[in-house]
Amino acid sequence: MSRRRSAPGPGSPDPSGAAAPSGRGRVLQVLDAVQRHDAAASAALTQALHGVEAGPDRAMITDVAYGTLRWLPALDAALGARLADPAALPAVVLDALRAGAFERLVRGTPAHAAVHAWVEEVKRLPGPPARLAGLVNAVLRRVALADAGGPPAGVGLPGPLWEHLAAALGPHATEAARAMLQPEPLWVTAYRDDAPELLRAEGAEARPGPLPGSWALRPGRPLGALAAFRRGAIQPQNPSSAAVVSALGEVAGRRVLDVGSGHGVKAAQLAAAGAAVEAVEIDARRSEVGRRNLARLGLNARHHVLDASVPMPEIPVVDAALLDAPCTGTGTLRGHPEIKLRWTPEEARRAALRQRAMLVAVAERVRPGGTLVYAVCALGLAEGPEVVAGFLAGHPAWRAVAPSVPLPTVPAPVGAWLLPSAEGLDGFYLARLERAEGAPSAAPPA
Ligand SMILES: C[S@@+](CC[C@H](N)C(=O)[O-])C[C@H]1O[C@@H](n2cnc3c(N)ncnc32)[C@H](O)[C@@H]1O
CATH class of the missing domain: 3.40.50.150 (Vaccinia Virus protein VP39)
Incomplete structure (x- = not known):
């Protein structure tokens, strides 16, 4: 596994007292920390979610930040077909386009809602990037996923990594790569017979996995806060x-x-x-x-x-x-x-x-x-x-x-x-x- 650093501080409370970022502003923080500060997605997300209560906003930030990173190579290929020189854009605007494209093309957010939300987000950016809201509007309305001569758009991989997987897995490579674009359940292994009851008593949803003792969990709160975890009834494990x-x-x-x-x-x-x-x-x-x-x-x-x-x-x-x-x-x-x-x-x-x-x-x-x-x-x-x-x-x-x-x-x-x-x-x-x-x-x- 590659080495990971923690994010440089997106999502931490702003000491200047500035307003807390919007949900999509926090998505941009995650994308920036991962792409430009060598942060791991999980660490960047944890920091960006600081102070966000459990609920739809938290779920949206997690889903859009992770989804955009998973689909990034395919999204960049799609945006590349609509932009003369994506690299010339301010990084934050390019990230807004990527996340907007993910919401519109993959996540299934209604097109007008996805475009509107990201145009408004760009308008709120400080300084010159806000002036690019019109461009964001035009691009997000037209962008479409398509195979662009590289790896198939549906595998979401950069070319060299796609070739590496295809050489190893042959006809199974496409399915394997596609599977890794899906959101991740939280898997745990039960170490006590009463683990499912303990989890349910704490309001965590648990459904049986493919092995005896493995469960897919929706804990409803951080895992470490569950008594079932602290008492040694469960261990996160795929x-x-x-x-x-x-x-x-x-x-x-x-x-x-x-x-x-x-x-x-x-x-x-x-x-x-x-x-x-x-x-x-x-x-x-x-x-x-x-x-x-x-x-x-x-x-x-x-x-x-x-x-x-x-x-x-x-x-x-x-x-x-x-x-x-x-x-x-x-x-x-x-x-x-x-x-x-x-x-x-x-x-x-x-x-x-x-x-x-x-x-x-x-x-x-x-x-x-x-x-x-x-x-x-x-x-x-x-x-x-x-x-x-x-x-x-x-x-x-x-x-x-x-x-x-x-x-x-x-x-x-x-x-x-x-x-x-x-x-x-x-x-x-x-x-x-x-x-x-x-x-x-x-x-x-x-
Ligand atoms: C894939 S992780 C193992 C995860 C672990 N087996 C588990 O299931 O929790 C590989 C581990 O090997 C360790 N490692 C790397 N180089 C090593 C070395 N030369 N000798 C011993 N351990 C090493 C890493 O620090 C890392 O914890």
């Missing part, structure tokens, strides 16, 4: 992420290494299934969040702050390992639309080098006869099948077997894809690797 863990099979009573343990989402799942978990994370702060998260859920693991891209003699030999490797996150564009705006093939290549080094180091800690699941929430060949194929070529004691998971998969050249789906599943690549009994792990030196 069902695809839960399915990846189940590719390890039965883990009760086994020693399992969880590498790239982060906030402990998968470590918790393993511990709850009865594994003795060794959780390895390079980032001390994330490791600490992971430790506290497991404690909230009433679970235990041994936490190590270590670089897993080099040998880890301090880690015991384990029965099984899960390597949830850091990646470009292209299977999570629904929740992290900023990734598509920043992704480069070079970033995927760099990620693959690190993933390969981690796979080698983690495999060394797995006993003969043991299992390793390699997973990334990225949907390209470079970070998935090519990493695993490269590893297998140098490690004859290991072989790949078809992973068995409780969600539909599509075979990859080695391993399998869990595709993003319209109901809100994230995309993953996963491979299940088995080490031969009694065989050395590494290939002999040439």
Whole structure:
């Protein structure tokens, strides 16, 4: 997953006492923070929503800001057909056009209402940009989504990323990309049988997801404010992420290494299934969040702050390992639309080098006869099948077997894809690797 900074402060109360921004003004703050200040969409939105009560305005800001970012490449292509030189416009006006086009063309806001709202918003801008309200009016009335020689408009991806996904997913690429344009449900995994009742008692709507124990939630308030969360009854987790863990099979009573343990989402799942978990994370702060998260859920693991891209003699030999490797996150564009705006093939290549080094180091800690699941929430060949194929070529004691998971998969050249789906599943690549009994792990030196 790419590094993210928090937004530089849109939405925070204005110390000068100026009037609070309108709902669409807050949308513009999110678009600015993500595109020009390297903010993550979620952090920018949290700041922009500061002081906005739950209700239709909050829902509109969230929907239009996220939707515009998800559809941005297609919206820019559509606006490019109507504007001689979009880059010459003030950035804030271009963003108003993008958000207006999203509302009109995708969100289904009645055309006159969408155009009117964004023209009025531009009129309120300070300084010269307000004079461009007439242009905004003219463009928003005529703009239309159309394939413009690049990726199909309906996939909402920049050209290089579309080609990257299409090379990996073939005929499934369009559907996968389209699925990631849909709004995201808040998925949770239940850690207590009474979780649904606890949630309903607090007024949160919960509908069952595609896996036992997974629920799509409309919490009605921030998750951390729910007693069900604080008491350890639920953990935010996409069902695809839960399915990846189940590719390890039965883990009760086994020693399992969880590498790239982060906030402990998968470590918790393993511990709850009865594994003795060794959780390895390079980032001390994330490791600490992971430790506290497991404690909230009433679970235990041994936490190590270590670089897993080099040998880890301090880690015991384990029965099984899960390597949830850091990646470009292209299977999570629904929740992290900023990734598509920043992704480069070079970033995927760099990620693959690190993933390969981690796979080698983690495999060394797995006993003969043991299992390793390699997973990334990225949907390209470079970070998935090519990493695993490269590893297998140098490690004859290991072989790949078809992973068995409780969600539909599509075979990859080695391993399998869990595709993003319209109901809100994230995309993953996963491979299940088995080490031969009694065989050395590494290939002999040439
Ligand atoms: C995809 S996230 C893992 C999410 C986590 N498994 C979960 O389910 O909550 C990858 C994690 O790998 C960590 N990481 C990156 N490089 C690492 C390295 N060289 N050694 C160990 N952990 C690393 C990152 O800090 C990040 O937390």
